[in-house]
Amino acid sequence: MPDSDKYPVESGRRRFVKGVVGSAALSGIGVTTAVSVDSMTSQTGAGGGTTVYRGNELVSGPAPRGMPQIPLEVDDEGYVRGIWPDVEEAEGPDDVATAEQEIGGVNYSTTWFQYCGSQTSPAVDPREDRDNYFRYVGATQIDWQNEEVEGGDRVHVDDFADYDDYDTVVGDAGAGKPALVNWRSEGLSPADRLPVLLIRSPEVEEAAQDDEWIEGSTDQGFIANLNQCTHYCCVPGFRVLGESRQFGAENMIYCNCHQSVYDPYSITEQQYTALPRPGDSVLPGGN
Numbered sequence: 001m002p003d004s005d006k007y008p009v010e011s012g013r014r015r016f017v018k019g020v021v022g023s024a025a026l027s028g029i030g031v032t033t034a035v036s037v038d039s040m041t042s043q044t045g046a047g048g049g050t051t052v053y054r055g056n057e058l059v060s061g062p063a064p065r066g067m068p069q070i071p072l073e074v075d076d077e078g079y080v081r082g083i084w085p086d087v088e089e090a091e092g093p094d095d096v097a098t099a100e101q102e103i104g105g106v107n108y109s110t111t112w113f114q115y116c117g118s119q120t121s122p123a124v125d126p127r128e129d130r131d132n133y134f135r136y137v138g139a140t141q142i143d144w145q146n147e148e149v150e151g152g153d154r155v156h157v158d159d160f161a162d163y164d165d166y167d168t169v170v171g172d173a174g175a176g177k178p179a180l181v182n183w184r185s186e187g188l189s190p191a192d193r194l195p196v197l198l199i200r201s202p203e204v205e206e207a208a209q210d211d212e213w214i215e216g217s218t219d220q221g222f223i224a225n226l227n228q229c230t231h232y233c234c235v236p237g238f239r240v241l242g243e244s245r246q247f248g249a250e251n252m253i254y255c256n257c258h259q260s261v262y263d264p265y266s267i268t269e270q271q272y273t274a275l276p277r278p279g280d281s282v283l284p285g286g287n
Ligand code: FES
Pocket: 061, 062, 063, 229, 230, 231, 232, 233, 234, 255, 256, 257, 258, 259, 260
């Protein structure tokens, strides 16, 4: 049986999709205002628990869900950075810092990123005042990145000037220009760095015109996700591996560990159980 039969490919124009995927009851979920502190400590420990997030859509493969999107913005000088909410208040001995912020009617929380070991990284501690700019990783499977920028450089919008017709050996011209970057990770060990897939595409610009969340969480066609496969935490790629064609994934995010495929341009509301952060994240005055 050919591989393409094992993993049927969706056809038709991809769209940014609203709604809950694989979700049970979502009672109690609502939009919060500005910044708050969450104290979900009763069942899973400090700062973990049921988390509703926006992420790219899992199309096929063994991964249980999509990878969480990272809201971003382009600053006045053209550098691209992720959005990280501030923590402004703490209450009670059991409260654990969990910054939240409303973006486009969606409650964006730092718990979105607490899986695959990231929950132990200082990069996801809401109280860590870190540089939120995306910085290129060193050697990657992305040729343009190896040839045109240096590891550690901040991402600039000019680096993606050719995004609307970017072409490479995998996928279609104009299907999106990728880069592999780190976020909030300067000075951290490799194990603690947050890997991020950043893509610039006209499809994102188009979707931002009629979707409040996409409008608020993307900028000038840039979209980002925490690039940790939700199966066994490998780092997937976009338009880099020819074998992705076997799974209809030449224009998709493809994890070659066990062939999970994610659609970068189909953003859905999903949920999972965020893992708790270490006890040293308890706010001052806590236990
Ligand atoms: S498909 Fe298994 S780690 Fe990605």
